[in-house]
Ligand SMILES: Nc1ncnc2c1ncn2[C@@H]1O[C@H](COP(=O)(O)OP(=O)(O)OP(=O)(O)O)[C@@H](O)[C@H]1O
């Protein structure tokens with residue numbers, strides 16, 4: 001073949017492999033905030049539509065300086081921690097039981113499927129009757145909301161544990177409890193943790209609902225109050241706190257994942 | 266296209282129609298407007314005005330938009346989805362006024378000596394535990410729908426007068442509060458008489474005082490509209506108020522003064538309120554719920570100022586808001602100033 | 603301790619996979635089982651290991667396991683079955699913990715088996731850091747740690763490339779030469795069978811029956827890569843199996 005007929009093969013691979021580029025996310029945030037700031041300052045975004053981001057920041061600072069931030073954050077965090085801890089631990093236990101025992105699986109899987117889609121907020125009045133208007137009903141709502149996604153994630157994760165590892169455990173004569181503790185639980189951990197990501201986000205969502213009834217302090221109560229006062233600065237400051245909470249929770253789980261799941265390829 | 270019918274001609278000639286020349290173009294167009302309402306007897310002024318054709322007389326084609334709560338109604342006015350409505354003064358309302366979205370243009374429900382008004386309540390559980398007077402409520406749970414609601418104001422004024430502190434407990438909805446009072450999870454509350462009385466009779470709670478004892482001449486609800494309507498649609502706004510005032514007059518004549526047929530009025534109101542019950546059962550509640558709607562939609566600015574000041578002192582709204590930001594006093598007679 | 607299979611037969615529902623298997627596995631010998639795909643080799647190994655029960659016949663242990671034996675019948679799996687979240691050390695200590703062996707006692711055993719499998723330098727490595735051959739050596743070390751009476755190996759080298767396979771076969775021969783162990787070794791690979799087996803059991807296609815038991819007298823240590831003697835055995839075995847394999851292959855298509 002003559003040299004003149006030779007041409008480079010045209011490249012047709014590449015693409016379809018999105019990577020995350022670090023500073024783009026921050027840039028999008030900053031750009032949106034700047035647009036909002038400029039729009040509210042120049043007036044083409046009315047005060048009714050959106051608060052001035054700088055005012056939101058001011059409100060947040062005032063909240064912090066007055067010490068009210070912690071007065072609101074304290075009860076909310078304790079509700080979140082207690083509620084989510086109850087929901088997640090019961091959810092993981094039930095999920096593991098469903099993953100291990102046929103009768104429990106047959107009995108509970110339809111039940112969990114039935115309660116999963118119930119908007120937990122709708123049950124709030126019921127919880128108030130059952131657990132009272134104090135912290136009980138708030139813990140219960142958050143616990144209940146985190147329970148179902150945790151169960152589903154957990155038994156899915158247990159189902160996905162490599163059966164040959166379990167057979168291996170049996171072939172070495174490991175006790176049932178050892179197999180659960182040393183093989184099933186660690187093997188299900190990746191699935192459980194990614195389930196927790198979702199459950200804990202739901203817990204934060206439910207915080208606002210939980211604080212609808214009878215909460216004098218709390219981020220949710222603060223947001224609801226701001227909403228009823230149509231105070232957009234406070235509303236956004238509250239929402240900002242929830243978002244930050246979400247980011248922190250996600251980062252903590254990321255940290256746990258990195259520590260606990262170092263073994264993953 | 267200008268067509269005069271008998272009603273409109275009458276309306277034009279009617280002495281009550283102020284600035285009729287100004288209003289004429291709007292009237293002639295038989296203008297469509299939306300009025301927000303809750304299904305409460307306190308909104309009867311609008312119901313009567315529509316049913317008896319007073320709005321039509323004023324040249325307005327009114328359509329009601331019903332809401333479950335006052336808060337979304339205020340937002341609907343601010344967004345321009347609804348033109349006029351009646352509601353209690355709340356922190357949300359003041360904030361919206363501060364943002365230049367709405368204006369209070371008249372008065373509606375008013376506490377008045379001699380007419381049964383709102384009651385302070387103590388739950389039966391608390392009562393049995395020895396809390397017999399409002400003073401005893403010191404440090405106890407007092408139910409409100411939300412921070413900055415009229416319930417919050419009433420509770421706070423009472424606490425101030427009694428020199429006690431209350432734990433204000435937000436429960437969002439009147440239904441939730443009734444449940445919490447019945448089960449003794451909150452200790453005190455205030456509510457309109459037609460809700461207070463039957464449940465007091467049933468032993469759920471005890472009525473221990475009148476709101477009017479603590480807040481004289483309390484302007485409970487006001488008529489409000491968007492700032493735009495107040496400033497630019499003067500003719501239409503006056504027309505609305507004229508229709509509304511005639512409704513209020515009819516209400517007072519039938520329900521308070523006894524100069525008109527009460528049964529007919531109850532039947533009319535029943536078209537909008539307690540519609541899920543038969544008339545015989547609804548009638549006592551409607552009659553029990555009778556309160557003064559201020560004549561001529563007069564606005565007690567002293568009471569409004571007191572409420573505004575309270576919201577400000579609680580830090581619920583901005584402290585530089587003035588009465589003028591909230592109220593456009595050019596439409597109705599003002600009192601208490 | 604010997605193992606005796608006594609008239610083993612099995613069927614999944616109406617699907618007969620095995621018939622009349624009688625076999626003796628004497629102490630200190632490696633018995634290889636070869637046979638066409640689907641003839642029931644893995645199933646037979648599960649019977650021996652007590653992970654499954656045959657419909658007919660019995661698996662018998664003859665004599666007591668040697669002193670200090672923690673898990674008489676010990677598996678080595680084709681896909682290693684290492685816990686990915688435990689280090690090499692942790693994977694071996696896993697099988698000792700349930701026997702209450704911890705601390706210094708565990709260290710002695712683990713150090714010993716790691717040395718025997720030439721893994722001493724990798725005690726703290728995670729499985730993901732190891733090559734396939736090393737992973738299987740960890741699995742072998744883990745099996746040795748419980749001092750098994752009989753090792754049950756189901757295609758332990760199939761997941762490895764052929765060079766690694768050769769190396770590992772040498773390792774197994776070394777291990778056996780230093781301290782003879784008893785093993786049932788299932789494989790597809792006739793070269794492995796003739797290299798490691800004192801006896802090679804040829805199963806027929808499904809339902810699996812014993813077609814022939816070939817005994818190879820040449821000592822393990824004397825067998826070498828492409829040993830002509832072994833080649834002859836391998837050729838004979840292939841002749842035995844060829845028809846069965848072809849039939850089994852055709853049968854699978856019809857299933
Ligand atoms: N749990 C089971 N249920 C039903 N059939 C099974 C089960 N386990 C194995 N079989 C069938 O039994 C037969 C023997 O299976 P086995 O895995 O023992 O064969 P094998 O000789 O190990 O095959 P390979 O060489 O492919 O590993 C196969 O046809 C298989 O489909």
Ligand SMILES: [Mg+2]
Nearest residue numbers: 643644645756
């Ligand atoms: Mg097999």
